[in-house]
Amino acid sequence: MKNQVTSFEIGLLExxxxxxxxxxxxxxxxxxxxxxxxxIILLILIGLTFWGAMYVSMSNIKAVVADIYxxxxxxxxxxxxxxxxxxLPPFHVFLNFLGPLLGISLGFDAINSEQQSGTLTRIxxxxxxxxxxxxxxxxxxxxxxxxLFFALVFLMIGYGIVLTGVLIExxxxxxxxxxxxxxxxxxxxxxxxxxxxxIRFRQAATSALTAIGIWLFLTVFYQIIxxxxxxxxxxxxxxxxxxxxxxxxxxxxSFLRLAPSQLYTDATNTLLMPSIRSLSPITMEEMxxxxxxxxxxxxxxxxxxPQITGLIxxxxxxxxxxxxxxxxREIRS
Amino acid sequence: xxxxIIELKGLTKCYGTLKAVDDLNLSIQKGEIFGxxxxxxxxxxxxILMMLGLTExxxxxxxxxxxxxxxxxxxxxxxxxYMPDSLGFYDNMTALENLIxxxxxxxxPSSAVRGKAIEMLRLVGLKQDDLNxxxxxxxxxxxxxxxxxxxxxxxxxxxxxxxxxxxxxxxGVKDFLELIRTLSRKxxxxxxxxxxxxxQVQQVCDRVGIFVGGKLLVEGNLDTLSKNVxxxxxxxxxxxxxxxxxxxxxxxxxxLTLESVQEVLLKDQTIDVVCSRDVTPDIVRxxxxxxxxxxxxxxxxxxxxxxxxKYFENNLTERNQx
Numbered sequence: 001m002k003n004q005v006t007s008f009e010i011g012l013l014e015x016x017x018x019x020x021x022x023x024x025x026x027x028x029x030x031x032x033x034x035x036x037x038x039x040i041i042l043l044i045l046i047g048l049t050f051w052g053a054m055y056v057s058m059s060n061i062k063a064v065v066a067d068i069y070x071x072x073x074x075x076x077x078x079x080x081x082x083x084x085x086x087x088l089p090p091f092h093v094f095l096n097f098l099g100p101l102l103g104i105s106l107g108f109d110a111i112n113s114e115q116q117s118g119t120l121t122r123i124x125x126x127x128x129x130x131x132x133x134x135x136x137x138x139x140x141x142x143x144x145x146x147x148l149f150f151a152l153v154f155l156m157i158g159y160g161i162v163l164t165g166v167l168i169e170x171x172x173x174x175x176x177x178x179x180x181x182x183x184x185x186x187x188x189x190x191x192x193x194x195x196x197x198x199i200r201f202r203q204a205a206t207s208a209l210t211a212i213g214i215w216l217f218l219t220v221f222y223q224i225i226x227x228x229x230x231x232x233x234x235x236x237x238x239x240x241x242x243x244x245x246x247x248x249x250x251x252x253x254s255f256l257r258l259a260p261s262q263l264y265t266d267a268t269n270t271l272l273m274p275s276i277r278s279l280s281p282i283t284m285e286e287m288x289x290x291x292x293x294x295x296x297x298x299x300x301x302x303x304x305x306p307q308i309t310g311l312i313x314x315x316x317x318x319x320x321x322x323x324x325x326x327x328x329r330e331i332r333s
Numbered sequence: 334x335x336x337x338i339i340e341l342k343g344l345t346k347c348y349g350t351l352k353a354v355d356d357l358n359l360s361i362q363k364g365e366i367f368g369x370x371x372x373x374x375x376x377x378x379x380x381i382l383m384m385l386g387l388t389e390x391x392x393x394x395x396x397x398x399x400x401x402x403x404x405x406x407x408x409x410x411x412x413x414x415y416m417p418d419s420l421g422f423y424d425n426m427t428a429l430e431n432l433i434x435x436x437x438x439x440x441x442p443s444s445a446v447r448g449k450a451i452e453m454l455r456l457v458g459l460k461q462d463d464l465n466x467x468x469x470x471x472x473x474x475x476x477x478x479x480x481x482x483x484x485x486x487x488x489x490x491x492x493x494x495x496x497x498x499x500x501x502x503x504x505g506v507k508d509f510l511e512l513i514r515t516l517s518r519k520x521x522x523x524x525x526x527x528x529x530x531x532x533q534v535q536q537v538c539d540r541v542g543i544f545v546g547g548k549l550l551v552e553g554n555l556d557t558l559s560k561n562v563x564x565x566x567x568x569x570x571x572x573x574x575x576x577x578x579x580x581x582x583x584x585x586x587x588x589l590t591l592e593s594v595q596e597v598l599l600k601d602q603t604i605d606v607v608c609s610r611d612v613t614p615d616i617v618r619x620x621x622x623x624x625x626x627x628x629x630x631x632x633x634x635x636x637x638x639x640x641x642x643k644y645f646e647n648n649l650t651e652r653n654q655x
Contacts, residue, residue, distance in 0.1 A: 024437045035425060118421025122483070124387055125415035126438045127407045331387055332378060332417075 021128040022136055029140035033106065042102050043148065049098060050152050053091035057083035058163070071275040071292045077172045080160055081179070082272050092268040095183055096261055097219070103190025104211040106141040109204035110195045111326065116202070124331050134326055137195055138188075138319065145187050149180050171274075174297045179271045182304075185311045186264040190215070192318030199325045218259040226255045253279075257307075260314055267307040270300050279303060338363045338491060338523050339384065344393035346379050346547075353379045355547035356393070361525060361540075363490075366517055368538035369527040376547040377527040378418065381493055384525075385415055398490055411439070414484030418496040420476050422468035428454065428479050429464045432486060439487040453482040457512065474505040481512070492517075494526040498533050510537045568611050569633040572604045575626040584623060591615060602628075 033039045057080050064083050065073055072078065084090045111134070114120040123133060153176055157168055193214065197207040230252050234240075240248070256262045270276045274294030295303075337360035344357040354376040361367045371377050382388040384395050386406025395402040398412040422431045432450040441449060454464055457478040463471075471479065477497065484492050494513070498506045514537045517524045528534045534541060535555055542552040574581060578601050588597045588606065592615065596607040606616055613632055620627055 019437070019443070021438050021440075024434070028434055032423070032425060114421075117424070118417060118419040119423060120421075121387075121417040121419070122415075122421065122435075123438070125385055125410060125413075125417070126435060126487075127410040127440075128438055129407070332382065 021126070022132045025128070025132060025136035026140045026143070029136055030144060033140065033144055038105055039144070042105060046098060046102065046148065046152070049094050050091055050156070052088050053084070053094060054080065054156060054159070056085060056088050057081070057090070060085050061164075071294050072273055075169075075172055075175075075274060075294070076164065076166050077157060077160055077168050078175060078272050078274070080156060081176070092179065092183075092272060093265075095186075095268075096264055099183060099187045099264070100190040100215045100219075100261075102145065103141075103187040104194045104208065104215065106144070107137070107191045107194035108198055108208040108211050110137040110198045112198045112202050112204050112207060115331070116204070120331050130327060131323060134195070134322060138191060141191050142184065142188055145191075146184050149183055153177075153180050171297050175271050175274070175300070178297075178301065179268055182264065182267045182271065182308065182311070185308070185315065186260065189260050189311055189315040189318065192315045192322065196318045196322045196325070199322055199329070219261050222259050223256060226252065230255075257310065260311060263307040263310045267304040267311070270304045274300060276300070277303070279307075336363075337361055338398055339525065340396040341380070341384075342394050342396075344380070344383060344395060345391045346376070346383060346388065347391045352547050354383070354390075357547070357549055359542065359549060359552070361523060363523055364517075364521050366514065366524040366526070366537055366539045368534035368541040369525060369544055370529065370531055370534060370541055371527070371544035372529055375544050377544055378495055380544075381415070381495055381525070381527065384493065385410060385413060411487070412490045414487055414489035414492040416480045416484050416492070416494045416497060418499060420480045422471075422476065422479065424467060424469035426468065427465045428459065428468050428471065431468055432479070432482055435483050436486045441486070449486060450482075453486045454479070456485065456516075457482045458508075473500045474502070474509075477501055477505075477509060478512075481509075485516070489522070491523045491525065494524065496528055497526055498528060498530060506533055507536070513537060568608050568613075570606045570608070570613050570616055571629075571631040571633060572606065572616065572620060572627060573629040573631075574602050574604070574620065575628050576602070578602055581625075588616075588619065591619060 060083050061076070061079060064070070064079050065076060067073055081092060082090045088094075111120070114123070124130065157173075157176070160166070161168065190211070194207065194211045197210050198204070201207040201210065230248070234248050257266070266279050270279065274297075275292060277295055277299075339359070339361040341357050341359045344354055345352065346354040357380060369377050369380070379388060383390050384397055384402055386395075386402040386409055389403055397409045400408040400412075402409045422428070423434075426434070429447075429450055432454065433446050436446040436450055437443060451464065459475065459478055459482070463475065468476065468479065481494075481497075484494075497513070498509065501509060510533060513524060513526070516522060526534065526538070531541075538555070540552070540554045543550045578599065581599055581602075581604060585597060585599060588594060588604070591608075591612065593608045593610040593612050594606055594616075595609055596605075598605040598607075608616075611632070613630065617627065617630055
């Protein structure tokens with residue numbers, strides 16, 4: 001009888017600790033990231049940025065909240081995230097640049113470094129599915145980023161409550177949380193892209209450079225090129241009617257929105273500034289009757305829904321391509 | 334004996350137009366140590382990868398431990414331990430952590446995996462203070478031992494070692510092969526090891542297959558293999574003279590007319606005579622009769638290395654002719 005009991009206990013124990021290989025891989029990846037210098041440096045960088053942005057907005061918060069002409073004046077915590085005096089961009093704008101860097105640096109050597117060092121063959125000879133490795137790389141980095149951003153944002157809220165004594169409202173919590181989720185999705189896109197490149201290129205340096213190249217192109221050159229083309233093709237604004245100008249502007253914007261950074265900017269601006277009610281140009285007639293009041297959270301979310309869908313879609317595309325490349329790939333080094 | 338643990342049937346793998354493995358048939362019995370011998374690029378690693386389901390064969394089938402490796406690779410990988418030729422470990426982790434990770438991936442419960450890993454590392458002869466060293470500090474030989482522990486921790490039925498002796502010094506090779514042999518005998522493991530060093534492999538293998546250009550040329554245990562060698566192989570006598578090489582050349586055709594002589598190779602002052610029977614006295618008598626000053630006569634003995642060499646040479650010349 002006693003034997004039976006112990007064997008039953010062992011069985012339970014085994015069942016409990018018998019984690020699926022996928023989560024074991026995720027755990028190992030997270031451990032590897034946390035102990036790496038790369039992540040520590042990025043952590044410091046993001047932390048400093050956040051602290052700097054907060055410091056600037058904290059010192060200006062009084063003036064901003066007192067501004068009665070601003071429809072968003074009541075949203076103290078949103079103001080904390082967006083206020084700036086001009087020396088330092090607000091946190092979400094900063095993140096537009098830093099986010100890709102974070103995503104790229106966590107993913108650029110995901111697969112090729114394993115292949116180079118010969119660990120890939122060894123892991124693939126274990127009874128694990130091939131896609132588990134790929135997925136674990138993505139999920140582990142995403143978990144790390146999520147923890148980092150949620151921690152930063154909650155720290156900010158807590159600090160704000162302690163400092164000002166103003167309690168946060170549900171509306172603000174929802175907006176800030178969805179802002180955080182969009183940040184994570186944006187970084188997720190770059191992570192997916194860099195993992196894709198790490199499969200495509202055998203040298204880690206090549207994939208890192210390519211990823212940075214794509215990032216620079218999308219944030220700097222893409223806008224210049226689109227503007228140039230539009231300027232060359234569209235007749236001068238003197239001969240156009242107002243409706244035509246608006247139409248061309250919308251075309252320009254939809255081309256710009258092919259870049260994920262534009263999607264990110266649109267989405268975060270709308271969520272953090274409740275008074276933004278449209279992301280496309282508005283005519284004077286439409287503006288005429290409007291009272292400058294903040295939108296509700298759901299309305300803001302509705303405006304940025306296409307942006308969110310776009311970000312998710314581009315991440316999924318990257319990931320699907322990674323699967324396609326990796327599943328049939330020869331793994332010998 | 335009818336139920337082989339590894340069975341390859343008509344296995345073919347093409348990379349573009351190159352046939353890396355060409356219609357390979359091979360079966361290996363349980364408990365055997367099989368040596369797969371062949372030069373670099375013979376298709377050994379490709380064959381091994383197909384056995385593990387890591388590469389899909391172009392045609393043919395692979396059965397390992399009763400599972401089809403192509404359609405059911407996970408079940409095969411549960412039973413088979415594989416040590417690749419370019420062994421790599423996570424350098425930022427210690428040897429023990431590396432091993433625990435592999436153990437966990439194989440479904441060993443986390444309460445037991447640590448003890449098991451330490452036991453395995455002892456078994457392959459790593460010292461206590463090496464366990465907590467980062468693997469980046471490990472020497473090649475130590476890595477090889479860690480690789481073996483890595484293979485054994487999942488308690489496999491079959492272990493496949495790809496070039497296990499690559500890059501270890503001769504003393505290390507001997508130790509390592511001895512270790513594999515004792516482990517295999519003790520735990521009734523089937524071992525498949527690939528190598529391009531015959532004399533290393535012949536120390537441990539029960540059966541050897543010589544694998545060149547994607548084809549298995551000969552297969553058998555060492556006794557039959559060496560018998561084959563001495564049966565098929567003709568004798569070779571090397572005569573060294575002190576005379577002008579041109580003088581020898583004149584008699585070239587005449588030497589060939591001697592009984593049983595198949596081939597005569599001239600090189601400066603040495604004459605290699607290949608014959609189907611041992612006719613050394615006749616050859617010496619011939620040279621003496623012609624008035625040559627013989628400086629030395631040497632009858633060549635064939636070892637397995639020569640056979641192996643011979644197979645490779647044949648293959649190379651065939652390929653060149655194509």
